[in-house]
Amino acid sequence: MEVIRGPILPRCAAPSLTSGSRIGGQLLRRVRMRRRACGGVSPGDGYDGVSRRFFGAPTQQHSTSFWPVFCSYGSSSDGDGAPPANFDASGEEFVDSSVMEAVELRCVSDGFVIRMRDGRNLRCVQNNPRVLRLRDSTPHHAIVLKMEDGSDLLLPIIVMETPSIMLLAALRNIRIPRPTIYNVVKEMTEMMGYTVRLVRITEMVHDAYYSRLYLAKIGNEEETISFDLKPSDAINIAFRCKVPIQVNKRIAYNNGLKVIQPKPTGSYVNSDQIQYTRLDK
Structure with missing residues (x-):
């Protein structure tokens, strides 16, 4: 299975990266600094941006972060990282x-x-x-x-x-x-x-x-x-x-x-x- 990974970045950080790059240590620190200047919070800054349990609401309504988008070709992994032999629309799980x-x-x-x-x-x-x-x-x-x-x-x-x-x-x-x-x-x-x-x-x-x-x-x-x-x-x-x-x-x-x-x-x-x-x- 081939996976295309492309980070989604806030507008203030987008000029620093190309669509296929991964964030390194020094560059990540720069992105975080720029995000703080823009009022955002990055993963790893002490706030995960996700509320506890399924019915909660985020504690910070206007926080932003970047998340990779995955596109899988061929058989799907169904979220476990290991592609099955064949895609089955009536999976037992x-x-x-x-x-x-x-x-x-x-x-x-x-x-x-x-x-x-x-x-x-x-x-x-x-x-x-x-x-x-x-x-x-x-x-x-x-x-x-x-x-x-x-x-x-x-x-x-x-x-x-x-x-x-x-x-x-x-x-x-x-x-x-x-x-x-x-x-x-x-x-x-x-x-x-x-x-x-x-x-x-x-x-x-x-x-x-x-x-x-x-x-x-x-x-x-x-x-x-x-x-x-x-x-x-x-x-x-x-x-x-x-x-x-x-x-x-x-x-x-x-x-x-x-x-x-x-x-x-x-x-x-x-x-x-x-x-x-x-x-x-």
Whole structure:
């Protein structure tokens, strides 16, 4: 598997680096100094920029940092660094999910409350009580996935307002006057001779979810490309392309929520039937 790595840099640091370079010790110090002058914080400066647990919000709203973007050709690694022999869309480590019409997630004294678009509130508890969660009563915009393996577990992913609204608009088939970035990605993919095949929520690193978008060459399904994306973007693209959204079973069962009242019936749309935080949590 070949990997293209290209660091995404803030505007104040971009002139110092070329797209394919890696940051050395002396250059990294210069970048950090320039970032401090611009009011930013770099990884390693004592602030990781990622909130604790999946429903928290960053403690510094306007901090910035650079993160490499990975593009994998051929078989995907699925987040573990070791590419499998063949890409399998029905991998045993993943469970199919559907997108619910959820608006926000809020922590309460005895669990969590998911507010639905129709005004209903779903009271939930952790599926795995041994997984420690920080308590934050502030409502957060959320994209909620429902596991389709019979467990009915819900996986809320904290996002910012824009991707949440864009997904709700797609769920309700609301026409937006101007093309969104998700429509542009879909059209560009088709123009390059590829088709979106699958989206997977692959892993959780430092309490932030990671996902991969899989593309297949039109006329040759064995030729695939996969990209690392924020789950909010990957899910929006997957829903518009009417492809499955899968979740790593370990993530679903360790971080999922169980609905205790009322039951989430008739409020979701199956993904295969149809900004700004740095990472989604």
